[in-house]
Amino acid sequence: MKAILIQKTGSVDNIEVSDLPQPGKLKSGEVRLKFLAGSLNHLDLWVLKGLPRVTYQFPHILGADLCAEVLESKSKKFKRGQRVVLYPAKSQGKELNGKPAPENLCSDFHIRGENTSGVFAEETIAHKKFIFLAPKHLSNAEAAAMPLVYLTAWQMVYEKAGLRPKQKFDGKILVHGAGSGVSQAILNLLLSFGLKKQIAITSRDLNKLSFWQKKGIQTFQFGSQTSDEIKNWAAGKTNEKVSIIFDHLGEKFFEMNIRLLKTGGKFITCGATTGFEGKIDLRHLYFRQLQLLGSTMGSLAHFKEMISWITKSKITPKIAAEFDFYHPKAGFALMEAAEQDGKIVFLRP
Ligand SMILES: NC(=O)c1ccc[n+]([C@@H]2O[C@H](COP(=O)([O-])OP(=O)(O)OC[C@H]3O[C@@H](n4cnc5c(N)ncnc54)[C@H](OP(=O)(O)O)[C@@H]3O)[C@@H](O)[C@H]2O)c1
Numbered sequence: 234m235k236a237i238l239i240q241k242t243g244s245v246d247n248i249e250v251s252d253l254p255q256p257g258k259l260k261s262g263e264v265r266l267k268f269l270a271g272s273l274n275h276l277d278l279w280v281l282k283g284l285p286r287v288t289y290q291f292p293h294i295l296g297a298d299l300c301a302e303v304l305e306s307k308s309k310k311f312k313r314g315q316r317v318v319l320y321p322a323k324s325q326g327k328e329l330n331g332k333p334a335p336e337n338l339c340s341d342f343h344i345r346g347e348n349t350s351g352v353f354a355e356e357t358i359a360h361k362k363f364i365f366l367a368p369k370h371l372s373n374a375e376a377a378a379m380p381l382v383y384l385t386a387w388q389m390v391y392e393k394a395g396l397r398p399k400q401k402f403d404g405k406i407l408v409h410g411a412g413s414g415v416s417q418a419i420l421n422l423l424l425s426f427g428l429k430k431q432i433a434i435t436s437r438d439l440n441k442l443s444f445w446q447k448k449g450i451q452t453f454q455f456g457s458q459t460s461d462e463i464k465n466w467a468a469g470k471t472n473e474k475v476s477i478i479f480d481h482l483g484e485k486f487f488e489m490n491i492r493l494l495k496t497g498g499k500f501i502t503c504g505a506t507t508g509f510e511g512k513i514d515l516r517h518l519y520f521r522q523l524q525l526l527g528s529t530m531g532s533l534a535h536f537k538e539m540i541s542w543i544t545k546s547k548i549t550p551k552i553a554a555e556f557d558f559y560h561p562k563a564g565f566a567l568m569e570a571a572e573q574d575g576k577i578v579f580l581r582p
Pocket residue numbers: 273274275276279381382385410411412413414415416435436437438441455481482485503504505506507528529530568571572573575
């Protein structure tokens with residue numbers, strides 16, 4: 234079978250679509266999946282470039298996000314022909330003492346395509362507990378665009394920020410990076426929860442902001458005046474500042490973010506695209522009793538909740554561009570240039 238893989242880390246030039254042996258026989262509870270669509274995450278770029286804490290086993294199949302058709306099933310839960318999506322990680326969901334625990338907090342938590350084999354292959358075998366029916370209102374591309382970024386956004390919005398649908402919430406919310414898959418997932422969840430006038434979004438690109446502006450969200454384009462404009466918005470008439478900041482840009486805006494937060498405000502981060510160092514004057518942290526919260530993906534329970542909310546509220550991920558599975562390099566290059574507005578998808582012709 235063909236798979237999108239690397240034989241060593243490096244650049245987009247190292248990506249190959251090559252033959253690998255077909256996955257073997259199914260064990261009880263396993264399901265054989267045929268690739269219909271897969272979506273790129275920034276993580277796939279980090280993996281391609283080389284992650285120091287990951288021990289690669291080459292050839293390494295890339296990709297975490299999959300929409301697939303069931304080809305064969307050793308589980309009564311699934312039948313041949315069903316359209317499914319996959320939890321983008323693996324774990325037994327148990328602490329070392331055997332007690333149940335959220336998968337993404339367990340020591341055996343492995344993200345597909347990062348520290349375990351990925352899903353950008355014509356066939357993948359997965360255990361039934363990680364497989365879910367794809368929401369009917371989504372196309373193959375949209376279903377493949379959902380798993381990793383919506384799971385991450387769900388944990389950030391629902392668990393870390395503690396926001397709920399129809400909840401009365403007057404605080405200001407700032408989301409960075411309008412073009413990003415994860416930010417768009419956060420914004421769609423916030424909108425579906427009934428929040429709008431409290432939200433602001435940043436981007437380097439005016440075109441990416443106009444989509445959200447039309448939905449009634451305050452927008453800021455990064456430039457020389459931006460931090461003053463954001464400070465004015467955050468301060469408002471009573472100097473109230475920002476209640477929640479959702480970030481993945483990291484170093485470049487970290488000091489600004491800390492200053493923007495109100496007393497008791499939350500900085501919720503899942504990434505550091507512009508750099509890994511964050512300098513903080515600790516007096517800001519304790520005097521204003523700020524909460525700095527890290528977030529990585531989510532548990533299987535979060536994944537179920539997220540899919541059921543997406544289905545109920547008919548959320549549709551935005552597709553930036555579609556590429557042929559057998560010619561994936563241009564998709565990776567587009568993400569590297571950060572020119573996409575939404576998710577980059579690979580489809581099997
Ligand atoms: N911990 C987790 O579970 C988790 C899960 C998902 C993602 N992440 C992390 O979150 C980040 C975003 O992931 P993604 O897949 O959504 O990525 P993406 O679709 O590639 O989006 C990246 C966006 O970041 C913005 N950006 C990039 N460089 C920038 C710079 N120098 N200055 C200002 N903005 C910049 C751009 O937004 P504009 O074009 O709008 O300016 C760009 O579109 C990555 O670092 C990823 O590793 C972490």
